[in-house]
Amino acid sequence: MTPFKLTEELIVQINELVELRRDSELVGLMGEIHYADVAEIINELNEEEATYLIKLLDSDKTSDVLTELDEDVREGILSNLSAKEIAGELEELDTDDAADIVGELPQEIVQEVISEIEDKEHAKDIVDLLRYDENSAGGLMAKELVKVREGWDVLTCVKEMRAQAENVTRVHSIYVVDDEDHLKGRLSLKDLLTTSTKTHIAQVYIPKVDSVNVNEKPEEVAKIMSKYDLEAIPVVDEIGRLVGRITIDDIVDVIKEEADKDYQMAAGISQDVEADDSIWDLTRARLPWLILGLFGGAGAAVIMGGFEEMFRQYTVLFLFTPLIAAMAGNVGVQSSAIIVQGLANDDIKGSIGNRLIKEMLLALLNGIILACLLLLFTWIWKGNFMTALAISVSLIAVIVVAGFIGTFTPLFLHKRGIDPAIATGPFITTSNDIFGILIYFMIAKMILGI
CATH class of the missing domain: 1.25.60.10 (MgtE N-terminal domain-like)
Known part of the structure; x- marks a missing residue:
């Protein structure tokens, strides 16, 4: 085709x-x-x-x-x-x-x-x-499904299924309920076809069946269906009665919407907007994060203003300010992106402390490698070892702190029930720019003895 x-x-x-x-x-x-x-x-x-x-x-x-x-x-x-x-x-x-x-x-x-x-x-x-x-799962589910009662025999079950299937586009599963519609299990089509027509369903159905509550969040439903490779999942109410089912096409929509939202938040867009929306809608979605970036830049300028004397003596420090800010932002975004992805996929296990230690050790290793390269470059370029050392040591500290902020922030937000995707993009970049520049000049000042 x-x-x-x-x-x-x-x-x-x-x-x-x-x-x-x-x-x-x-x-x-x-x-x-x-x-x-x-x-x-x-x-x-x-x-x-x-x-x-x-x-x-x-x-x-x-x-x-x-x-x-x-x-x-x-x-x-x-x-x-x-x-x-x-x-x-x-x-x-x-x-x-x-x-x-x-x-x-x-x-x-x-x-x-x-x-x-x-x-x-x-x-x-x-x-x-x-x-x-x-x-919620209730708002996502459809009522169309095929269900049979555990007290029916196979012959009655087949007749009822034929009648129900007329209103169901695709039969993913056959669910078994009791007389009060409580979900009991599922029925294998193979068992149905190979069992005597007089056998009761209670004797052949499979009691183990994954289900979700009507109040479950769609994101959680998506995780369950992805984990167990389900094409459909039954939905039950507060007392375990079968009230509907969610199919894979609905979950694909949920995953796409969540991915779109996270991508926009990571890019610093605070609302669900599309390219053909009005200029006013697009402005309202983008402006809050741009204002945050503006204040962040102003804060960095204020910090730099406090080190004017050091600039006069060591102009070379000023040349490396964009590099320090960029590395802080990049490391922070990388760390936060990995954590946000792990939280979305439910892959983050263990305590926050262990995760922080791992990410900081990773940042330290990366920082040392990058600092060594920068030390060699700056020393050869400017011929001043102490200045090169000050810049390189600052870079290590900045990268470690950026890794900490990028890891801790989404984990903290997640614990507080706030979407951790907000911790990527402009938020992390701006905060790390400010901390990075402050750490850079403070360490350089100590090493150079200014």
């Missing part, structure tokens, strides 16, 4: 077909394109053209298209659809995707849209999902 590639020629062709209302050609063209690629096309159209296409195509395709659209594009399209038209789209979606869309609708039309859904059980499940916090 040739990967889809969006071209300017295709967009122009679709614009012309929409303008000329060549519906049959549009339907034929879009019918050959995957719904995710249709969403990519619609993201490039204006609101009127996008709405026209959504209304023209069948709901069994456009419902999936809606889930793939950029949020602002979807919002614009939905605002141009009637409550009945929106309900028609929701009926084609799994409950988790339907609930996500309903959650984006203006509150005044939600009830009207829900009442227009013909499948009342589907509507009930959507309303049930809306009760959960979106940042």
Whole structure:
């Protein structure tokens, strides 16, 4: 299969077909394109053209298209659809995707849209999902699953599974529950096929099954599913009743969103923004960290101002100030990035003290190697051993302190329940610049006897 590639020629062709209302050609063209690629096309159209296409195509395709659209594009399209038209789209979606869309609708039309859904059980499940916090397993799960009761025999189980499977896009697992819907285990399809039809499920199901609580954070669910290579995981309520399941496609979205957020925070962007957002939104996201950098630079200038006399005697120290600041920032970012990644993957084990000692020893080793190279270079260049020694010893101290700050800060934030990703990028760079320059001049002053 040739990967889809969006071209300017295709967009122009679709614009012309929409303008000329060549519906049959549009339907034929879009019918050959995957719904995710249709969403990519619609993201490039204006609101009127996008709405026209959504209304023209069948709901069994456009419902999936809606889930793939950029949020602002979807919002614009939905605002141009009637409550009945929106309900028609929701009926084609799994409950988790339907609930996500309903959650984006203006509150005044939600009830009207829900009442227009013909499948009342589907509507009930959507309303049930809306009760959960979106940042929880309950807000992530879907109601569609296949479950059987431990008291059924195999023949009854197969009949019930056939009926349930009609509403499930993909059957990842068969869950076993008791009469009160408490999750008991899972059923192997192989055991089901090779067991007598009169055998009760209680005799053949596997009692061990991984599950998560409805209140579990999506990030924790992602860790569990990644660790045990699960394609789906059941979700239970506070008393152990099976209420839904989370599938791997939802977890991929969680991982991507978390990675995007961490990347932006590491780059000094404090909000979830995209390249095509307004200038004002982008400014609000970037400005706080830029202000922090401004104050950090001003602080470094103040520190340097306190060593003016030393500058007059040893001008060469001034030449190495950018190098010291850069090394402090680089080491701090490296240390914090490794810790943040380890915390995200749940790879950080043991006490904070042990981790700090390890990172500081690593920083010390790196610092000694770099300092030796710098000592040799400076001595040959300027011919003054004591000056070269002062700069090199300062570099070791700066790197060790930067490694400590870069390691301790994300671990401390994590312990306090704050996203440790905030400790990367401008925060670490700015703090290490200030400490690095202060340490640099203080050590140089001591060694040179100024």
